[in-house]
Amino acid sequence: MTPIKQLACIWLRTRAMLAVVSACLLSACTSVPDGWQVVEAQGTLTPRHEAAFVEHQGVFYLLGGRRVNPVEAFDPATHQWTQRSSTPLELHHFQAVSLGNAIYIIGAMTGGYPGETPVDRVIKYYPAEDRFEFTHEIPESRRRGGAGAVVYNNKIYVVGGITDGHRGGYQPWLDEYDPVTGQWQALPDAPNARDHFQAVVVGDRLYVFAGRRSSQATGETFNLVTQYGNVFDFKQNRWLPVTKSLAVPTPRAGNMAIAWGEKVIIAGGESARQITAHNEIEVYDTRTGTWANWPGLNVGRHGSGLAIRDGYLYTVSGSGKRGGEPELSSVERLKLPAAKRSESSSTPAPVSETPSGAADSDKTQPDATLIHQRWHTLTLSFNGPMTAESATDNPFTDYRLTVTFEHKDTSYRIRGFFAADGDAANTGADAGSVWQARFTPDREGLWKYRAELGHGADIAIDDDPNAGRLAPLAESTGHFLVVPSDKSGRDFRAKGRLVAGGGYFQFAGSGEHWLKGGANSPENFLGFTGFDGTSLAATSAREGEAVRDNNMHHYKPHLRDWRLGDPVWGDNRGKGIIGAVNYLSAMGMNAVYFLTLNLGGDGNDVWPFASATDFERFDCSKLDQWEIVFQHMQSQGILLHLVTQETENERLLDDGDTGRLRKLYYRELIARFGHHLGLVWNLGEENGPADFSPHAQTDAQRKAMANYLSASDPYGHPLVIHTHSSAAAKHEILGPLLGLKALEGVSFQVDERQRVNAEIAEWRQLSRDAGREWLITMDEIGKWHTGALPDSEDPNHDSLRQHALWGAILGGAAGVEWYFGAHYPANDLSSEDWRLRHRLWQLTRIALDFFSSDRRYWDYRPCNERIAGEGAWNGYCGGLPGQEYVIYSPGDAKRVFDGTELSGGYTIQWFDPIRGGGLRQGTLTTLQGGALQSLGDPPDSARQDWVILLSKQ
Structure with a gap:
């Protein structure tokens, strides 16, 4: 060497x-x-x-x-x-x-x-x-x-x-x-x-x-x-x-x-x-x-x-x-x-919770920086003034917790809330000294925070950051390091926050598009006996709504769907509603529509307040229990379609204005639930005047609440409004809202199924022309008394599958939800078992899987004219012009495609919307542009509906 x-x-x-x-x-x-x-x-x-x-x-x-x-x-x-x-x-x-x-x-x-x-x-x-x-x-x-x-x-x-x-x-x-x-x-x-x-x-x-x-x-x-x-x-x-x-x-x-x-x-x-x-x-x-x-x-x-x-x-x-x-x-x-x-020794000495610095000079202080994951909710608890839900000095109106989170050039001001003892979901506490804020970081790296608890009359709805005086708050500053999420699959924490853009849902983290499919019923999903302070306030019902059975929800049929390790609260409560969420997720569904306030409406069993008569004080334990369910829904990939009021009570707060009570209500909802990644704010079910509910909000009131809720939400969740069922009512109520910056979409109700495709296409175009393209979801299908029937009444849900599912998506819808008719068992208020529509969830999943598999549905435009024929309905067409076309073809359709304006060749593939599976070959495998041409016969002789995919060669 x-x-x-x-x-x-x-x-x-x-x-x-x-x-x-x-x-x-x-x-x-x-x-x-x-x-x-x-x-x-x-x-x-x-x-x-x-x-x-x-x-x-x-x-x-x-x-x-x-x-x-x-x-x-x-x-x-x-x-x-x-x-x-x-x-x-x-x-x-x-x-x-x-x-x-x-x-x-x-x-x-x-x-x-x-x-x-x-x-x-x-x-x-x-x-x-x-x-x-x-x-x-x-x-x-x-x-x-x-x-x-x-x-x-x-x-x-x-x-x-x-x-x-x-x-x-x-x-x-x-x-x-x-x-x-x-x-x-x-x-x-x-x-x-x-x-x-x-x-x-x-x-x-x-x-x-x-x-x-x-x-x-x-x-x-x-x-x-x-x-x-x-x-x-x-x-x-x-x-x-x-x-x-x-x-x-x-x-x-x-x-x-x-x-x-x-x-x-x-x-x-x-x-x-x-x-x-x-x-x-x-x-x-x-x-x-x-x-x-x-x-x-x-x-x-x-x-x-x-x-x-x-x-x-x-x-x-x-x-x-x-x-x-x-x-x-x-x-x-x-x-x-x-x-x-x-x-x-075989029994090591216990260690302190926070690693302490070494006593000798050759020992170093360990890095105690907290580690948090991107898209995971961080709950900060602060020790502040001792108070109670019923305190004379109202903790909901006269205190305002604000936490500022900063990351490089990004800053969020997050509203907090009074949390009683910090474990109210389990203890039922209505008093304590714990104040909390929930925040979901969207970026990796070092974040810093500082918290302030303001005190003063009605400071909770005062947007002046200098209002009131500061109340004592322990450990009000800190920092944490955000690292990548370890979640996968359906869990929203794997992909990030859902946002609206170009008329469709999209993940802010991955950029992936997302198509909705889920349950619109029961709308009183939160009328669950396992929640504190939840009862039936009244039982009267009007003509045109579901009739409840005077029982609270238990969801007993879904107890078998609860799994060891799933959340419960208090004395082992919550298994029924958690099991129901598990079932829906297992069926591939990803959304649930529910009301957070139905006093004076159909159900009269859901409200966030400590009582059904005092709208200035909230129920800490009930809202924490809601949060447990919402967290589980998010982990199972279930969107929170949170509907803040219904047609009968849209003037319950401030007579419809965005005044003191409505602002307080929105602020509390945002503070407690706004951190969730998959959430849509809905301004109200069937908003606007109707024969059965003439005492409705005005155009100005609708715009005011939309603007306030949008401005108050630091995360920018999609904000929509639920419509009445008729085409005329839509034009009367939605027309003045076109172009409104705060409103990102519409939750559609349609009474006649055959009109779904055309109405969605019409309103997508109207909103596009107004400069604010709306996200439209088909959420309540008529007639009101029928809706989506149990499988025993409608085994293959033919008209729903054809018009309200495939017809909606090919018309430009960003998803669907299924409403349960009022005149049938397990209706919009009384439904306890989602398994009664097991087949409907299967059919929905087949459609979602088709469009989510390499289909650029967010770029599609309706093209029914390419399959139009004389006489009977020939189906629906949507596609990317000149590149790809998807045709829903009923069993008795004339399977002819107008390609006179197209050039080049297209492959023809068939898909079964009833049984699912992969793409298949029919009697013809290619089509040449420039003529009106037959698409051939399907892969087998079954006289049924088919989906035909034309792809540019």
């Missing part, structure tokens, strides 16, 4: 040693261990990965892995391997735990990549008997693999994991399993979802670091590593805030983890950043909140475990590269450094 090379080697070795010493100083460790040693073991070891390595009564056991493998026991005193029985089936991706006389396998997968199946039972291995036993069943809704598992106080806790192999379904779940009774209890979700990791317990806290969010379905199997760790406090039964100090220095998954005294050791793993498996060893000190680097493994590996015995840290097997090969058989061990008594 040349002198230069010798000097280079010395320098590299010195730099490595300095890095280790520096890291040791930062973590206040007493010493750094020497390097890893390869153990010369006796006996046979079966190479494997995605296996568990666990210590039980002084012996190490290697269990599972890809394929069916034998259990192999390693005696750390003699370094001898002993082969035992094979697992009863292929078991992999689990963290085994030792408890009593058995090793527990829980949260495992079986089967091959990428669609591995979560194991449905807890499996016990008894080493003394070399015997496996299938024990308690894991609740279906909580089955997953790739999860972390730990023992605490003789119970097993399972955290994280993934439900669909490697394809997707990563979760933030935490469950408690009692191995004696078999009882499962879902605990609060972790702040971050993750799979392919291991968990540990130190003292009274559960620690989870590293892991990833496997998403092979999107080509991101290794990419979505979870950077920040999470800490669950068993004593407090809650997850502690995520801070910057919890960031694992080397993000990876498939890592191994073990607790050593008050430290958490993270070893090995895999990631997209490198092909070889990671060999890094990083150690988190739970006392100081700091990290240290320890010597790396001789051979990087993932998919195994760690075990400690007699002062040595051991690891074995695993895979040496990202993925599944090569499978290793080597055993390595690391001599643990000399430790303080507390560091080597």
